[in-house]
Amino acid sequence: MSTLSICNLHASIGDKPILRGLTLEIPKGQVHAIMGKNGSGKSTLAKVMAGHPDYTVTSGDVLLDGESILAMEPDQRARLGLFLAFQYPMEIPGVTIANFIRAAVQSRLPQGEELEATDYYADLYSKMDALSIPRAFTSRSVNEGFSGGEKKRCEILQMAMLQPKYAVLDETDSGLDIDALKIVSSGVNALRSPEVGMLVITHYQRLLDYIIPDKVHVMAEGKIVLSGEKDLALKLESEGYDWVTAS
């Protein structure tokens, strides 16, 4: 039961089907990677799981530890333990990172219980230090004026603070130089545990040199067309995707 299960999932945007029967199971304690060409539906999968209102699930299910989450609002899914690291994190003017994460942590507390500010900041600062995020960032507006690397580090910071059961990392490597990639990857690796399942969505094998997956899946035309061990990523890198879809 300790799995994130995607069962024969079909989803559309408007009339256009994007996911066409995708099935995948991510047990807790494992890191799975999804690779695929642009347009294969990778990012759609991430957004559908998180509950983005633009997408309609036409059939299939997503079960978090056995519980269907598709009827839930995005915030309910998140509080249940699902985390999505965005490919393009939103900028929110005037809302500081500290207040934003605080509201997210607060939302997980029982009604009427107030977050203890001192503990919160101690936790926040230690996690920022681990991700080499300067403390001055706490008073900056969420993602506003951040570099690509800063935005992605901020996503991983949020993940570290919210301690999800399952995390979906959507193209976390995009826009990162090699130094930022190393910091982000080590941040992700630090969160690996028997209590967390992760799905890493990426276009390039490069990220998987740093976040070593337990399984690699190839996505094409809205479904998983091939699954394998971590060396599958290397083969995709050297031979491209065409042999997968052609077979």
Added chain:
Amino acid sequence: MISSASTSILNSSSSFNHGEASPFPDWFQEQQANAWDIFLKLPQPIRRDEMWRFSNLKKTSLETFLEASKIKNPDEIRNRSQGITDIAAKMIFANDQLIHREVSNLPEGVVLISIEEALKHHGELFRQHFMKHETRLGSYKFAMLHQAKLRTGVFLYLPPGVVLNKPIEIWHWVEGAHSAIFPHTLFVASKQSHASVIERFSSLSPDPAFVCAMNDLIIEEEACLNYASVQEWSAQTTAFHLNNTSVSKKGRATALQAHLGGLFVRSESDSRLLGKDAHSIMLSINPAHGKQEIDQRTFQDHIAPEATSDLLYHNALSDEARTIFSGLIKVEKEAHQTDAYQKVRNLMLSDEAEANSMPGLEILADDVRCTHGATSGELNKEELFYMMARGIPPQEGVKLIVRGFFQTVLDRLEEPLLRHCIEELLENHLF
């Protein structure tokens, strides 16, 4: 016998009736009588007037408002006037009566007194600055009513070079159904002085009331004034807030208007840049809701060269609220190398709300940089999704976004004590 509490404000020229003697000198009383005549002679504004375009003039009718009665519960009002704890000085007015004045921490030479005292002890200085500039953004008639009916107010004088490290806090309360008050504020910041002031305007009860408040901020050479005006009038109040700011050479004024209450609020901010390298920062935050109408007119008048003005107004509109913004940047002939900026943003949170924006430019000089713009937009759904994806419930997410929308304006206030005070007050007005 007619009690003073039931006298219409339109019945007589002065607020001092029923045997109550005016405390003001003759010249001042004559000006008041003259203002009353002008008030009576001038026609009510009509919507065809450019300066009243889009206004709901029905809401400016004065017939039902009465002279404010004497305060019976000053202790209770003093207790309710809890704002910033760490302040340099405090004054509390209720129904245009001074009920509290705490100035013992002010440095020597700083004058913070009522207008009647100012007229007694600093007559010439006061007269030199009092209502020196004509109200020219539409409400001249109401400015004349204000002058005629003025009973008291604040006079602040900062001597040259004085720096106040803590803010001054001034309260104006209105009490009683249909009461009318006319608060007046005159600040003179002399050369190289520096101060922060917050004025709080509040109702003691949910009753309808009429307010016509005026303030003049005079910033002399190299002086710096941070000023915030925060009104939390009752939801039945009609309020005029008429503000004049003039900034001399190398002076710096930051003035924020927060309109958190009221039914009809007309706010006029007229800023004159009189000297080289003068700066005027004009800010406003308005969480308009219910059937509120916030009608704001502004003027950035660049008279001297090489001055800067920077206006940033943020309105968040919910329910059936209406806002009007009409702003003019004028660069006079001699005002070369002016740098003027004007931006109004409307965040539309309801389909029933209505925002009207009329930014304007009039440039008579060469070599200037003027930017203006008005935007209206709905809440960004992707921002909200991002917040929900972190577990934040949607209603809380909207609040965070709106709070952030106002925070970007509040962050421009240089005095953190003023900023934090307004942040806390705003919490009660985010729906």
